[in-house]
Amino acid sequence: MDITLIIAIATMGGLGFIFAGALAFADKKLRVEENPKIAEVNEVLPNANCGACGNAGCYDFAVKVVNGEAKINGCPVGGQEVVDEIARILGMESSQSVKLVARILCNGGLAEAKFKEGVEYIGPESCAVKTVVAGGEKLCLYGCLGGGDCVEACQFGAIFMNENGLPVVVEELCTGCGQCVEACPRGVIEIHPEDRELFVFCKNHDDPKRSKEVCKVACISCGICARKSDGSIVMKDFLPEIDYSKLDISKIPFDKCSTKAIRFVHPEKAAEILKEEKIEVKAN
Structure with a gap:
């Protein structure tokens, strides 16, 4: 075997060994031990990663809850059961979880809204597209476009379109995650406490x-x-x-x-x- 090749292999192997040793030493000396309660809290969360709590995801929420930077009832998707479990893990007194639901604040469906005369919309039915292309078929520039983007955005099957072309919220399934709010280009959907x-x-x-x-x-x-x-x-x-x-x-x-x-x-x-x-x- 060529001596040059042997030297190259030995050099690369030696460098790999040195770097591996350096990384192992750094990991041992610089490692920041994670609070085991973070993993426990993350385990009881729904892991929908919907962002309803205002954090980047369920793990981020778990970190903040354990560190005292977020309230234990901050996950609207998990409900009271999750609040009770987090309180148990952290050795705290449980608090009341307020159920949030989506409200459709527009009554202007196919029977109520008036439509543009002589204008026929041909194209994607998505609300996001309609609002850009001439604002849809309705004369009202603030009401529901009826494309069902909110239905597609809901991870829990809590919204459907009725015969009048308006979205309907199934309150029993709604978690108040807010994904439908983000999907609506007209802002006709809001999240409110269930008893409002x-x-x-x-x-x-x-x-x-x-x-x-x-x-x-x-x-x-x-x-x-x-x-x-x-x-x-x-x-x-x-x-x-x-x-x-x-x-x-x-x-x-x-x-x-x-x-x-x-x-x-x-x-x-x-x-x-x-x-x-x-x-x-x-x-x-």
Whole structure:
């Protein structure tokens, strides 16, 4: 064998041995021992890596929880069971997990929204594409586009499109992860506590005349709800905005809203709440 080749092989082998030894020494001397509780917490997390907790993933959340940088009830996907398990691992008292759900704040479906005359959209049905290509078929530039991007984004099968071309949330399956919110280019989906019932089901910021022209159920910015709400509702850019910290349901003039844009999510719950508050509301 050529002496040059032998020297080259010996040199490379020797260097490999030296570098391996150096890495082993560095690993031993510089290693930062990880708190074993991080792995335990990560194990009980749903590992959806959806980002609902505001962190890069479940492992990142586990690190912050163990280090005291995040609350033990910060994972909306895991629910109360995960909160209890994390509390057990960390030797803490468990806290209440608030269930979050997605709310679709637009009522302008195929039957309510008005469409552009003489315009036929031919192309991808994705909302992300429609909003770029002429803003879709509807005259309203703020409402649901009906492409179902939110359905595709949901990892838990908690959203489907109904016959009226609007998304519907299956609350029992919704984890409040917020993926549907990110997928919606119109911002008509928001994440709220499950027990929050009152919303303005419209995102239209057009003036009253224009809003009537584009959708039958759009808020027409009359401002009655704001004037009667004792400060819990203010008008911003032609649309009511609710301050839930000040909300007094008894002050809201539901019967005065001609398009029923401001209402409860669940009519059956609304009836109970209004009865308790001794509020009379005219039938729709």
